[in-house]
Amino acid sequence: AQRVTQPEKLLSVFKGAPVELKCNYSYSGSPELFWYVQYSRQRLQLLLRHISRESIKGFTADLNKGETSFHLKKPFAQEEDSAMYYCALSGTSYGKLTFGQGTILTVHP
């Protein structure tokens, strides 16, 4: 079975502070991991995926297979980063996404 856990429902930081959104997963095979973001009044959109190894909007995420984690990090948070963030896993051949419950990130000025 596939499972994604985001332990924090809410996360608050001040502008310029580092931020880390936690994601742990459970899957017996080789998963593909994603971070999706939903800004206020906008649709869910892909932020980054682990196989691309990109940095998007200053965010990075490293897949740690030993700890089964895919934490999202940004060294200096900005107010425009305030949003709902979902970690998601795809482990099947047909691309079904299993989402975590989401973390609401609030960046205070």
Place this chain on the structure above:
Amino acid sequence: ETGVTQSPTHLIKTRGQQVTLRCSSQSGHNTVSWYQQALGQGPQFIFQYYREEENGRGNFPPRFSGLQFPNYSSELNVNALELDDSALYLCASSDTRGAQETQYFGPGTRLLVL
């Protein structure tokens, strides 16, 4: 390039009724997936359609059914509505012909069952 669109945006039904939700996939995409998002939860996979056939299904009863049309648009049908079916229904399209499949989401249809 047009993005994923869904209709209607909002819908109110009563228990026992049937509902049809519609999705137009992003231009060039051949696969459509449907998700249910209850309040305060992450999206849950319902099923995926590829080449007009169901290509995978989550843990949802048979009263949730779908269709995909030759133009890759899709419908989600829910029969015998229950109060717990109240949720945001998301459609996502993707192109499985590429090396990396990314799902692009629509704005959702919010369904309220009374």
